[in-house]
Each structure stands twice: as C-alpha cells, then as structure tokens.
Amino acid sequence: MQPELKRKTSLFLVFFLLSLLVTVGTVQAAPEETISVSMHHYILQPGSKGMLDVKEIVVVNNQGAEIAAGAGKVKFVLPEGYQDLIFAGGTEQLVEAKGQELVVTAAVPKGESTYRFGYLLPAGAAPHFILKHRLPYPTETLFVLTPLQGVSVSSTKLVDGGVSQEQQARIYMADNLPAGEQVDMVVTLGAGAAAGGVTQPPPNPKFHNPGHIRLWYQSPFKGINAHLFMVMVIGVPLAGLIYYVFKRRQMGDALKAKGDPEEEMFHRLMAREKVLLQKIGELDEKRANQEVDEDTYRQLREAYKKKLVNVKAQLKEFTG
Structure with missing residues (x-):
C-alpha cells in the first residue's frame, strides 16, 4: 500500500512540473511572432501653430535571434498627415522614414530595444485631432499621457488610468492588444477639452493599475510574462504543500502499521x-x-x- 501511494505522489509531481514546462514552452516559442511590443507610450500635448505635439516611445521585444541590419523587418506606422518628424535617444541612427512607415534599418538585438520619435499632427476639425493607429505587433501595454488640464482623449479601446502624480499627467491605457488592432483616438485641445480628459471605455474593461505596471517593468522579472509568473509563484509552493501533505500522510500510515x-x-x-x-x-x-x-x-x-x-x-x- 505504501509503495503505491509513493508512486502516485511522484507521478502527480512529475505531471504538474511537466505542465508548467509545457506552458512556458508554449508562451516562449511562438516562432511566427518573435517581435512584440512590451510598452508603447503616446505623449500628447498642444504644439505650435495649433497643432498636436505627439511623441512616441516604443519598447520592442525581440524574442528570436538578432535581426540583421537592413532586413527591414521591424517598422512603425506613422499617422496620415504627420509633419516635422523628430528623433530622440539616438533613434535617428537606427531608423529611416519611408512614407507613412518608420523602418528600423539597424540590427535589432535579441531582447528589448527602445525607439523614440515625435511629430506634429494638424487638426481634423478644430479643436479635434484624429489619431489613428494600427498595431503592427502584439502589444502588452499601450499608454497615452496627457497634461492634467486642457487635453482630453476619447477612444473605445482605452480606459482612464487616473492621474500620475509622479509624472503630473493623466494616463489612458489598454493592455494585451493583438497585432493588427486598430486604436483610434479623438484628441481635443483647449476650451473644448473636458477637465482632466474623458474616455469611453468598453463594458467591463480589463486593465491593471498603472503604478503596478510601472513597478513590474522596473523589476528584474520584466522579461517574463506577468501572468505566467503569477501562475509559477502560486503553483510551485502549492505543489510543495501538496507533496508535504502526502508525505506526512504516508509517514503516518507507515508508523501506524509499524506500531x-x-x-x-x-x-x-x-x-x-x-x-x-x-x-x-x-x-x-x-x-x-x-x-x-x-x-x-x-x-x-x-x-x-x-x-x-x-x-x-x-x-x-x-x-x-
């Protein structure tokens, strides 16, 4: 009876650990989608000549091998009608503008790379600006930051993440967006903007506290899928607890039979x-x-x- 219980306990642990490994392999493999975006920031504020000043910070995650220079496999879509394209953080040496696309011409190493650029956007029907963006890659988190006053954002894909006292900005956000997702925003400046900004969230939106997200991406575990990490943090101790209970019961039965x-x-x-x-x-x-x-x-x-x-x-x- 005791060897049988021990065998069942060992089999349970083996199957549990194998299921974790299969899950990790499933998440990390995805050979057809080695490029994803960890974070995409839009920083919106009033620009010169009544235009909208847009700055983008894109953190690209290459989960595959290094992409050679000149391959042109990583690119970003610029909105229609943009003007005065600028770069920051050395991005001008890594990319090339081709029409409405910003193509990365430099090598893209394995892991995360950050690209910073900005432009001006003319008004659609003043004081409203139409900012349309189709995501070329799966995006974990999309942030839109605006000043506390004078700018509002309306979108069916974003939710109001509240005010960041640290950045003195209002945050709109969305997470776990698939490749090809269309995110359209109507940005209003000046007197036409509601105080603090207004967004139109979809029913029962699923999002995380922006402070928690910021802490996660500043942690040493940012390279791991957060949800998978939570499963491992909970699952491994749970497996240990189950093993401990079975072991205690097994020892108790053995002592009882021996006595x-x-x-x-x-x-x-x-x-x-x-x-x-x-x-x-x-x-x-x-x-x-x-x-x-x-x-x-x-x-x-x-x-x-x-x-x-x-x-x-x-x-x-x-x-x-």
Missing part, C-alpha cells in the same frame, strides 16, 4: 482470503469451459478450500 503488527497481520489475511476466493472462482470458470479435467479440478479446489478455511479461522480470532 500495530496485529493490524498488519489482519490486512494480510484479508488480502489472502480475497486471492483464494478469486482463484476458486477462476478454477470453476475453467472447469465450466472444459479447460481442466475433473481430477485436476477437484484436487486444486480442495487445496484452495483448505487454505481458505485456515485463513477464515485466523480472521475469526481477530473479529471474535
């Missing part, structure tokens, strides 16, 4: 009785099918019955 030899003998006799009854039944079936002759049948059945009578007599001593 009570009569009980151990009783269980052995019960098992012996069961085996003998089974053998008699099998022998009767073989005789009915004419698989054994009459003499062999009688000899074996008599031997089994004698042993069974002896076992029952010993069991009677335990039960009184």
Whole structure:
C-alpha cells in the first residue's frame, strides 16, 4: 500500500512540473511572432501653430535571434498627415522614414530595444485631432499621457488610468492588444477639452493599475510574462504543500502499521482470503469451459478450500 501511494505522489509531481514546462514552452516559442511590443507610450500635448505635439516611445521585444541590419523587418506606422518628424535617444541612427512607415534599418538585438520619435499632427476639425493607429505587433501595454488640464482623449479601446502624480499627467491605457488592432483616438485641445480628459471605455474593461505596471517593468522579472509568473509563484509552493501533505500522510500510515503488527497481520489475511476466493472462482470458470479435467479440478479446489478455511479461522480470532 505504501509503495503505491509513493508512486502516485511522484507521478502527480512529475505531471504538474511537466505542465508548467509545457506552458512556458508554449508562451516562449511562438516562432511566427518573435517581435512584440512590451510598452508603447503616446505623449500628447498642444504644439505650435495649433497643432498636436505627439511623441512616441516604443519598447520592442525581440524574442528570436538578432535581426540583421537592413532586413527591414521591424517598422512603425506613422499617422496620415504627420509633419516635422523628430528623433530622440539616438533613434535617428537606427531608423529611416519611408512614407507613412518608420523602418528600423539597424540590427535589432535579441531582447528589448527602445525607439523614440515625435511629430506634429494638424487638426481634423478644430479643436479635434484624429489619431489613428494600427498595431503592427502584439502589444502588452499601450499608454497615452496627457497634461492634467486642457487635453482630453476619447477612444473605445482605452480606459482612464487616473492621474500620475509622479509624472503630473493623466494616463489612458489598454493592455494585451493583438497585432493588427486598430486604436483610434479623438484628441481635443483647449476650451473644448473636458477637465482632466474623458474616455469611453468598453463594458467591463480589463486593465491593471498603472503604478503596478510601472513597478513590474522596473523589476528584474520584466522579461517574463506577468501572468505566467503569477501562475509559477502560486503553483510551485502549492505543489510543495501538496507533496508535504502526502508525505506526512504516508509517514503516518507507515508508523501506524509499524506500531500495530496485529493490524498488519489482519490486512494480510484479508488480502489472502480475497486471492483464494478469486482463484476458486477462476478454477470453476475453467472447469465450466472444459479447460481442466475433473481430477485436476477437484484436487486444486480442495487445496484452495483448505487454505481458505485456515485463513477464515485466523480472521475469526481477530473479529471474535
């Protein structure tokens, strides 16, 4: 009985750990989508000549091998009608503007790379600006930051993340956006903007506190999928607890059996009785099918019955 329990416990742990490894492999493999965006920031504020000043900070995560310079596999889409494209943080040496696309011409190393650029956007129907953006890659988190006053953002894809006292800005956000997702924003400046900004969230939006997200991306674990990390943090200790409970129960049963030899003998006799009854039944079936002759049948059945009578007599001593 004890080896069987130990075997089941070991099998349970093996299957649990294998399931974790399969999950990790499933999340990390995705060979067809090695490029994703960890964070995409839009920083919106009033610009010169009544235009909208837009700055973008894109953190690209290359989960595959390094992409060679000139491959042009990583690119960003610029909005229609943009003007005065500028770069920051050395991005001008890494990219090239081609129409409405910003193509990365430098090598893209494995891991995260950051690209910073900005432009001016003319008004659609003043004081409103239409900012349309189709995501070329899966995006974990999209942030839109505006001043506390004088700018509002309306979008069905964003939710109001509140005010960041640290950055003195209002934050709009969305997370876990698939590649190809269309995010359209209507930005209003000046007197036409609602105080603090207004957004139109979809029903029951799913998002995380911006402070928590910021802390996560500043932590050493930012390269791991946050939801998978949570599963591992909860699952591994839970597996350890289950193993501990099984082990304690196993040790308790062993000590109990060791401390009570009569009980151990009783269980052995019960098992012996069961085996003998089974053998008699099998022998009767073989005789009915004419698989054994009459003499062999009688000899074996008599031997089994004698042993069974002896076992029952010993069991009677335990039960009184």
